[in-house]
Amino acid sequence: MSEVKKIVKESTIAEILSVTGGVVAGIILSSMTGILERVPGMLAAIPAFLNMRGAIFSSFGARISTRLHIGELEPVYRLKGLALEEILASFTLGISQSVLIGIFAYLVSLCMGVNPSLLYLLGIFAFAGFLSNVIMITITFFSDIWLYRRGIDPDNVIGPYITTVGDTIGLLTIIASAKVLGL
């Protein structure tokens, strides 16, 4: 019984923090109905786009944290050496996966009989991928260093923190991209 209590107590607190970010993202998503109507196929890509942000940047944050712990990286706010390579690799993955998601959404929508625009889907997700990459890499890298310098283990914080802010930033950059493309 004490084990059940422990699981419920610890997991509920973490979970409530995590879903609060999800609720904010949900409110943003529910305000995007106009864009979703104008760009067929976009809704098919959104869960994959949000999931991918979390996967790439949680992993990036965890790797930076490990490198700080084992002394491969110095806890300084400077982009050079290994830190720069990690950033470029995550950036490349983020962009290539965003483009791929746009293509997958186009193909799946075609199969569903929806009439998608490859140009719009690629344009929106490539630009949103670029914007969210820049924002998420900056937030993740500097948060990792900041936490480490204050004696807080980034491994305990960065995962839930990134998935919480990642959804919101992902959706806001999709809206910004659609606006840039005049949609």
Next chain:
Amino acid sequence: MTKVFWKLLKESQIPLTLAAAFGVLSGALLEMRLESLISLPILLAIVPPLNDMAGDLGTIIVARLTTAFYLGSVEPKLRRNKGLRMNLLSLMLVSTIVVFYISFILSPVYSLTLNTGEMLLTVFAIVVLAGMMGVFFTLLSGIFLSVLSFKKGYNPDTVVMPIITLIGDFLSIVSILFVAKVFGLV
């Protein structure tokens, strides 16, 4: 660029591509019901928090079971297993608390967008039922895959963890659409 850059790209590209393909298939389920979702946007609002919850609790059960299997505190078998049942029930209890929390913090949005009290109760019921249903099947999948992979000699943390959030996304979207259909909304 040195080895680190190329190694990261090589290791991550395949799992991320598979995740993207599976994620788009989950999203396609929503796209198929676009008209209904646009006419009732509150159903769109519940997708990200319920997806997050199913994915998070899925990763918790896989991580907990992996440790328990290696420590020997839970046996890696599916039938008559108190350890598995305790983990499942504990996390279902967490999901019960969290779905009520989601409903509670979304209620100001409900009351702004929904006209009738009856509709408000319906959406409240959809969040609770779909949230718990999505989590329940995600946890069952996590348990089944963890036991199976451990028995086959693979570490569930490595093999099951990357796919459980995708399974969680898929199952929570299916649950939202199913429960909304039962209530005649999609």
